[in-house]
Amino acid sequence: MTHEAGIPLGIRFKLLSDTPQDSAAQVVSDVVIGDYRDLDTLRDFARGCDVITFDHEHVPTEHLRALEADGIPVRPGPDALVHAQDKGVMRARLDALGVPCPRHRIVADPADVAAFAAEGAGFPVVLKTVRGGYDGKGVWVVGSAEEAADPFRAGVPVLAEEKVDFVRELAANVVRSPHGQAVAYPVVESRQVGGVCDTVIAPAPDLDEALALRAEEMALTIAKELGVVGHLAVELFQTRDGRILVNELAMRPHNSGHWSMDGAITSQFANHVRAVLDLPLGDPRPRAKWTVMANVLGGDYPDMYSAYLHCMARDPQLKIHMYGKDVKPGRKVGHVNTYGDDLDDVLERAHHAAGYLKGTITE
Amino acid sequence: MTHEAGIPLGIRFKLLSDTPQDSAAQVVSDVVIGDYRDLDTLRDFARGCDVITFDHEHVPTEHLRALEADGIPVRPGPDALVHAQDKGVMRARLDALGVPCPRHRIVADPADVAAFAAEGAGFPVVLKTVRGGYDGKGVWVVGSAEEAADPFRAGVPVLAEEKVDFVRELAANVVRSPHGQAVAYPVVESRQVGGVCDTVIAPAPDLDEALALRAEEMALTIAKELGVVGHLAVELFQTRDGRILVNELAMRPHNSGHWSMDGAITSQFANHVRAVLDLPLGDPRPRAKWTVMANVLGGDYPDMYSAYLHCMARDPQLKIHMYGKDVKPGRKVGHVNTYGDDLDDVLERAHHAAGYLKGTITE
Missing domain, CATH: 3.40.50.20 (Rossmann fold)
Incomplete structure (x- = not known):
């Protein structure tokens, strides 16, 4: 891409x-x-x-x-x-910058996990290897210290985090160039299923304008203070009590920005390349009122061809992005983008196409 | 592309x-x-x-x-x-289909040209080699039989055509698949400078709706009757007396359709590929009220890099498409697309960028 x-x-x-x-x-x-x-x-x-x-x-x-x-x-x-790359380094730096994060601590063993829970985080606790995890891999949610043995078996550092009581996940995508120009995409809502991103809605529906601005400013601050060049995705929790907390950082074009390929004036990929080469950045604003991205996961049938034909014929406005990967159950093999003025319609079209391609919808 | x-x-x-x-x-x-x-x-x-x-x-x-x-x-x-490929074959077939064309005749020598002019076409007469011409190459406009020697020197067949008194040039772009599905892009206005396409405006401004429909139907009819698979561009003259006449046919993604890369729901390239593989076609409708394409021609300076930076910085919404070609004076080395609600603004931005990249605008 x-x-x-x-x-x-x-x-x-x-x-x-x-x-x-x-x-x-x-x-x-x-x-x-x-x-x-x-x-x-x-x-x-x-x-x-x-x-x-x-x-x-x-x-x-x-x-x-x-x-x-x-x-x-x-x-x-x-x-x-x-x-x-390293969630421990990331948490320490964001703390120093005053960027709100979930409670967290580097833990050495289950007893540390118990102490962390007792000091305010409570169970369940989220445990993450500080390096190498993604899409739910390298992440455990444990209900007690007794359940916390697995993460320590590999002998790599483990980060404990409180399980945030969030109402939804958001993502703030920004791009920064070496000469310090930066652009912010609209904050999106990201819906996960089984730890894997399922749907992204741009912009995030019913998001308070001040909160959206705060999220964009937070991402721009992180990009500047960390000296990021290129695309930065800041994954966020929106809490029940109206705060936003940083979940993860990604420094590359990110799944939460795939909507921009068909939904923004300049896609995240074009702006990443422009930033990396220190070219002036392109306009990140949306082209449609609503854009929805739905990931296409592999299903039980390795051959998606007839489903692919069906989806194109059903919705001539559908934007399909296939990655040329062999289909395996649960593997991200592509995504679809839809856009328009009516969010329900745009969501329905994206979910229908992604579900039909996966094989979970058959009519 | x-x-x-x-x-x-x-x-x-x-x-x-x-x-x-x-x-x-x-x-x-x-x-x-x-x-x-x-x-x-x-x-x-x-x-x-x-x-x-x-x-x-x-x-x-x-x-x-x-x-x-x-x-x-x-x-x-x-x-x-x-x-x-062959303008003689094309004219004969369009005549048989009843598609309006400029008066024309295959001519063997300057005397034939004089006879063609005398029988109604009048001078000047346009002479074209039936094969191999493009962008003004293989085309002569002669004011008399005496000027008509050159086209016959190569010994290849020559087509004589009346010089049409047109108010502007239009293009109707359609795509047709083997199973007979076809889509029509909005009719565009194409402005030529020195026989080379300079600007395309989508849709053609102030075009009578009935005339636009007639042009689309004409292109769809040609695609069907000729058994075209893939993209067909029908270049048209709009005459002073309100008729449309076919100038040229192209059977591939065409310069008059480059606007669709940023201006249509589905680009001409995507639909050409879909048609060639007999996949369902995508929606050809425009995404913006106005889209303007301006060709970037090589100027006197082989290095466009600083101009390229300037254009990106001046207009973050500009869509630049460079072809990776060495810059030579007059050579098409890329194009730019702009879009928006205000045609004057959209035209100015496209012309500024194309002129700046060529070096004819320096501020």
Whole structure:
């Protein structure tokens, strides 16, 4: 999707990919197959690149520092990116900035978890490995200290967080360039099913204007203070008592911004590329009153072709984005965007298409 | 641009390209360098393709027939495409269909031209080689039989046409699929400078609704009767006396449809791909009240980078589409799209950006 956005800008990519089957490797012309965890591979790859960016956060921080020491611009740089890689570092930094977060503490064992709960967070407690988790992986919700053994088995640091009593999840997406220009997309509502993003509504319905502004300002502040270059997604909880708390940070185009491909004047992918190259940023405002993104998850049938035909025929306005992935149950294999003036209609069209593609709706 | 439209649909291209520098060859992952005029090259290339389509009309008709005989689907097929390749065949067929065209006749020498003028067309007469012309190349406007020697020097057939007294040029863009579904984009106004398209306004301003409908119906009829599969652009003259006459046909995504990339629900490229693969077509309706496309031509300075920065900074809503071509004076190297509610503003923004990128506007 980043390549797609780079084509009209005249920007050409060189891609480091795990396998030739990766989505990006199927469509980019200059592909190197290699392991991003290997510094020699990264150094060979980086030679001749004007700038390096990412579509995930898993490249080891120390390798990125080595590339920078070699004189290769890395955007976002490791000093920013570490806050999206390590939840412990992120929480400590946001605390220092006065950005509201759920109660949290680095814990070493179940006894620490019990103490954390007793000091005000209460059970259930959310436990997260500080590195490597996503889409519900590396996350446990435990109702007691006795249930808290699993997260500590791998011997990696664990962050305990209070389970926030939220009414919904929001996301504030911003993009910042090296010369300090920044743009904020409208705050969206993100609905999760089983720990995986299911639906995003842009803008978030019935969101108090002052709260929306506060969320945008918070994301812009984080981007500036952490020195983010490129796209920053700030996942938020909206609490029952009207506060917003930071859940997670992502420093790359993010699922909560996929709506912008068809719903905003400039998509998150185009603005990420523009920021990474220090080009002036594009207008992030929405083009429609409502845009809805629904993720397409793999279902039981590996062949989506007839469903794909059906969805196109049923809704000629539907925007389908398939990733070229093999279909496996629960795997994100694409998303659909719908937009229009009537939110109920826009939601129904997105959910129908995503459900039909997955196979949970059959008529 | 076709690859860009294919990515979200999950459609992967194999490209036959003259050189690795061609625009498409810079961005598609599977590229074969070869000569489209060589049948063996075409046959080797076509092996394993599900379907063949084009971004120009110059592949020899007889080679396409050979590919079809080999069992490779060619869309549009040679029996349709010949009408976009050979202006003599096109005029004869449109006459048979009763589609209004300028007066015309195949001519063999300057004496034929004089006779054609004397029998009603009058001078000046437009002379065109029946094959291979585009953007003003292969076209002569002659004021007398004495001026008409040049077009006959190459020994190829020449078509004489009356010089139509038109108030403006229009284009009707339609897309048709093998199963017969067809969609019509709004009729646009196309402004030429020096025989090259300069600006397209979608929809054509102040166009009588009945005339617009007639133009769309005409294009749909041509697509159906000629068996076109994919995009068909019908370039039209709107005459001073309120008629519309067919100027040219193009069977591929066309410059007069580039506005649709940012201005329509479904772009001409996405619908061309959908038609060629016999997928249901997307909604061709506009997303904005006005969309303007302005071509970016090369100017005197080969480096457009600082102009490109300026244009992005001046107008964050500007949609830039660069083709990755070396800049040469007069060469189409990209286009810009603007859209909005106020046509004067939308036109000014498009012309400013295109002029600034070319170097004819410097502030």
